[in-house]
Amino acid sequence: xxxxxxxxxxxxxxxxxxxxxxxxxxxxxxxxxxxxxxxxxxxxxxxxxxxxxxxxxxxxxxxxxxxxxxxxxxxxxxxxxxxxxxxxxxxxxxxxxxxxxxxxxxxxxxxxxxxxxxxxxxxxxxxxxxxxxxxxxxxxxxxxxxxxxxxxxxxxxxxxxxxxxxxxxxxxxxxxxxxxxxxxxxxxxxxxxxxxxxxxxxxxxxxxxxxxxxxxxxxxxxxxxxxxxxxxxxxxxxxxxxxxxxxxxxxxxxxxxxxxxxxxxxxxxxxxxxxxxxxxxxxxxxxxxxxxxxxxxxxxxxxxx
Amino acid sequence: xxxxxxxxxxxxxxxxxxxxxxxxxxxxxxxxxxxxxxxxxxxxxxxxxxxxxxxxxxxxxxxxxxxxxxxxxxxxxxxxxxxxxxxxxxxxxxxxxxxxxxxxxxxxxxxxxxxxxxxxxxxxxxxxxxxxxxxxxxxxxxxxxxxxxxxxxxxxxxxxxxxxxxxxxxxxxxxxxxxxxxxxxxxxxxxxxxxxxxxxxxxxxxxxxxxxxxxxxxxxxxxxxxxxxxxxxxxxxxxxxxxxxxxxxxxxxxxxxxxxxxxx
Numbered sequence: 001x002x003x004x005x006x007x008x009x010x011x012x013x014x015x016x017x018x019x020x021x022x023x024x025x026x027x028x029x030x031x032x033x034x035x036x037x038x039x040x041x042x043x044x045x046x047x048x049x050x051x052x053x054x055x056x057x058x059x060x061x062x063x064x065x066x067x068x069x070x071x072x073x074x075x076x077x078x079x080x081x082x083x084x085x086x087x088x089x090x091x092x093x094x095x096x097x098x099x100x101x102x103x104x105x106x107x108x109x110x111x112x113x114x115x116x117x118x119x120x121x122x123x124x125x126x127x128x129x130x131x132x133x134x135x136x137x138x139x140x141x142x143x144x145x146x147x148x149x150x151x152x153x154x155x156x157x158x159x160x161x162x163x164x165x166x167x168x169x170x171x172x173x174x175x176x177x178x179x180x181x182x183x184x185x186x187x188x189x190x191x192x193x194x195x196x197x198x199x200x201x202x203x204x205x206x207x208x209x210x211x212x213x214x215x216x217x218x219x220x221x222x223x224x225x226x227x228x229x230x231x232x233x234x235x236x237x238x239x240x241x242x243x244x245x246x247x248x249x250x251x252x253x254x255x256x257x258x259x260x261x262x263x264x265x266x267x268x269x270x271x272x273x274x275x276x277x278x279x280x281x282x283x284x285x286x287x288x289x290x291x292x293x294x295x296x297x298x299x300x301x302x303x304x305x
Numbered sequence: 306x307x308x309x310x311x312x313x314x315x316x317x318x319x320x321x322x323x324x325x326x327x328x329x330x331x332x333x334x335x336x337x338x339x340x341x342x343x344x345x346x347x348x349x350x351x352x353x354x355x356x357x358x359x360x361x362x363x364x365x366x367x368x369x370x371x372x373x374x375x376x377x378x379x380x381x382x383x384x385x386x387x388x389x390x391x392x393x394x395x396x397x398x399x400x401x402x403x404x405x406x407x408x409x410x411x412x413x414x415x416x417x418x419x420x421x422x423x424x425x426x427x428x429x430x431x432x433x434x435x436x437x438x439x440x441x442x443x444x445x446x447x448x449x450x451x452x453x454x455x456x457x458x459x460x461x462x463x464x465x466x467x468x469x470x471x472x473x474x475x476x477x478x479x480x481x482x483x484x485x486x487x488x489x490x491x492x493x494x495x496x497x498x499x500x501x502x503x504x505x506x507x508x509x510x511x512x513x514x515x516x517x518x519x520x521x522x523x524x525x526x527x528x529x530x531x532x533x534x535x536x537x538x539x540x541x542x543x544x545x546x547x548x549x550x551x552x553x554x555x556x557x558x559x560x561x562x563x564x565x566x567x568x569x
Binding site for chain 2: 053056057058060063080082085087090115117118121122123124127129130135164200233234
């Protein structure tokens with residue numbers, strides 16, 4: 001007898017993979033690395049994709065993502081929802097985001113505390129916002145709207161910033177803690193962003209982490225940055241995602257994992273792409289830190305699996 | 306009482322973005338002077354991220370155009386275009402639809418009259434890449450049609466199908482420059498090269514169309530019955546061969562549904 005498929009089930013479900021990335025490490029997914037990844041089929045790695053790259057109707061992008069999703073958990077990372085913008089969310093974009101989540105059932109779903117569209121112009125960058133009670137109220141509305149639309153919790157990522165607004169009346173950590181508390185969203189802690197912002201604004205990264213609502217963190221990002229020294233001697237760090245993770249960022253990461261336990265951790269690398277073996281080695285370094293944080297019986301269990 | 310920010314809810318986004326695409330403007334006054342660096346240097350990081358990432362986006366959509374012009378020429382041209390026409394959609398694969406027309410009007414590109422046509426092909430290529438996945442009509446779908454109904458059939462174009470007209474040898478140039486390799490030493494250059502761009506499976510096809518064939522396919526794509534489309538093709542070019550035209554139509558995988566319309 002032929003199985004009857006409901007008309008809505010147009011895509012093969014990925015239900016044999018549970019929604020888990022606990023203790024897993026992963027990397028940004030780039031099509032260039034697919035042949036190497038397929039050779040290894042190492043399910044202890046998860047992959048993160050930028051949602052917008054898969055918002056076309058069909059073709060090779062969906063074919064490739066379907067292939068990678070068969071063997072791996074994925075993290076769907078939105079980069080242009082403009083949650084931190086003053087204008088309403090783009091309803092069509094929210095619908096596309098929801099559709100991707102339904103189709104690929106990612107283990108993790110995240111977006112940024114930033115904006116990239118003003119009026120109808122899309123700037124293709126994560127732009128900063130002032131931290132005030134008014135912007136907080138709007139960010140909460142946007143997160144509520146998004147979580148209601150997708151029917152699940154989203155993780156919001158702390159930004160890397162180069163400037164600050166005169167009108168800000170609260171710290172970034174207070175702002176993040178407040179919207180997380182009010183909306184129930186989770187947080188994606190980008191430790192490279194913390195280090196970049198701390199250097200650029202002259203605050204202590206460790207104090208920032210001490211004030212950060214770590215109990216709400218559901219995923220960690222690590223990435224490389226560039227350093228610029230100006231004519232005035234001032235240092236600016238730029239969140240470039242084009243080189244290995246800096247030793248200072250690794251040190252902060254060990255501190256965070258020491259406090260929080262083995263949070264799923266992702267290495268972001270988006271330009272000047274390295275070979276797969278170099279990128280994977282970065283992820284394996286993160287895995288060593290996660291394993292070191294596990295109590296001994298748990299570690300033996302992980303190894304037995 | 307409402308704060309200033311509630312009364313002008315877009316103030317910070319308007320204030321911040323106003324100078325992003327205009328290097329002549331001062332950084333917004335709504336920002337603090339950062340410690341140990343000039344504000345203009347910090348604000349320029351955002352300017353640079355915006356302009357460079359959008360030039361990169363155009364370079365990714367138009368690699369053949371960039372290989373023909375060279376990188377410096379391309380990036381200078383793209384910079385003008387990004388400032389004049391920034392994206393209207395957060396989906397960057399929708400960007401650059403105005404770029405071929407911009408190239409036509411770009412003063413320094415006038416000695417390269419084929420450049421805009423190559424850009425049109427590359428834009429169609431990206432549309433085909435992202436188009437919906439639909440099975441093309443198999444050749445057998447045509448075999449079962451009664452011959453007396455053939456003139457009345459109406460075809461539904463595959464979502465990836467585009468007919469790209471060109472008064473220059475854009476298909477030859479596209480083939481020579483689309484992928485990374487040594488530049489061709491000499492090219493056989495024709496006057497007019499139309500193309501079919503489609504994607505029956507996962508591979509994108511860019512196929513040269515002989516005179517008349519592009520009119521034939523274009524008429525079919527816009528919903529004309531086959532008989533009418535053939536007549537339009539003959540009018541366009543006396544060299545149009547109906548047998549070759551129909552065979553090409555079947556083989557191309559450019560259509561995905563067929564029906565018999567009312568007799569004309």
